[in-house]
Amino acid sequence: MDTTRPPxxxxxxxxxxxxxTTISAGLLAAARQRGLSTLACKPVASGSQHTSDGLRNDDALWLASQCSIQVPYAHINPHAFAPAIAPHLAAASAGVRLDGRELLADVRRILAHHAGLTLIEGAGGWRVPLNADETLADLAIALQLPVILVVGIKLGCINHALLSAEAVLRDGLTLAGWVANCTDPHMACQADNIHTLQQWMPAPCLGVIPHLQSTQPAALVPHLEPALATLLA
Incomplete structure (x- = not known):
């Protein structure tokens, strides 16, 4: 890790x-328990609800609840859209064109706080489009931040994980590690799938999160504390 800037x-x-969002909130909660300041940003979010304060996204609110540095909601989630569809389509339905340079400025505003841990959460997977020319991967490349890959452990996850990791590395970024998130409690051969990923993935497994009754950030801390230690090392 580059020790010249906060993680x-x-x-x-x-x-x-x-x-x-579950993993991100858990990591932020673990960092707070360590006494670190925390901040997060979800630059683009679709599937937001109309409130008296404007559009609010549940994932962004979840992240905000674990940020020790208080900033306006619009800094954590500068682009919120109501339809629960791909961000570029949701933006188009609102008459908006997402722009990578604008998103980069939004994220840099968050990074400028120099929190003890800052997490920038994408939307969907690695190649989600922003517009006809850019994807969220382009934002990650411009930021030059190491990447954490959350792998939803379900049927098909091995191929999805290996392709995602390959894309991150091909784009010239560091894959800091991956988290196995057991989203399907009834998945056949779950442990075998995780073992296969541990053998094939070109980055360390930061942790295996079992299917939990509660996804409150505090419930994830015991499972993510080792991951945080690895990320901060």
Missing amino acids: AFFVTATDTDAGK
Whole structure:
């Protein structure tokens, strides 16, 4: 890790609903227990709800709840859209064109706080489009942050994980590690799938998160504390 700047990571996943926000919130909670300041940003979020304060996204609110540095909601989630569809389509339905340079400025505003741990959470997987020319991967490349890959452990996850890892590395970024998030409690050969990933993935397994009754950040801390120690080493 570059020790000249506070730890910051870009969090992506193998797919939608793999558990990026759950893992991110858990890592932030673990960092807070260590006495570190925390901050996060979800630059783009679709599937947001209309409130008296404007559009609010549940994932962004979940991240905000674990940020010790208080900033306006619009800094944590500068681009929120109502439809629960791909971000570029949700933006288009609102008459907005997402722009990578604007998103980069949004994230740099968060990084400028120099929190003890900062997490930048993507949307969906690695190649989610922002517009006709850019994807969220382009934002990660511009940021040059190491990447945490959340792997939703379900049927098909091996291929999804290996392709995602390959794409991250091909884009010239560091894959800091991956987290196995056991989203399907009924998956056949779950342990064997995780073992196969541990053999094939070109980065360390930061942790295996079992299917938990509670996904509250505090419940994840015992499972993610070793991951945090590895990321901060």
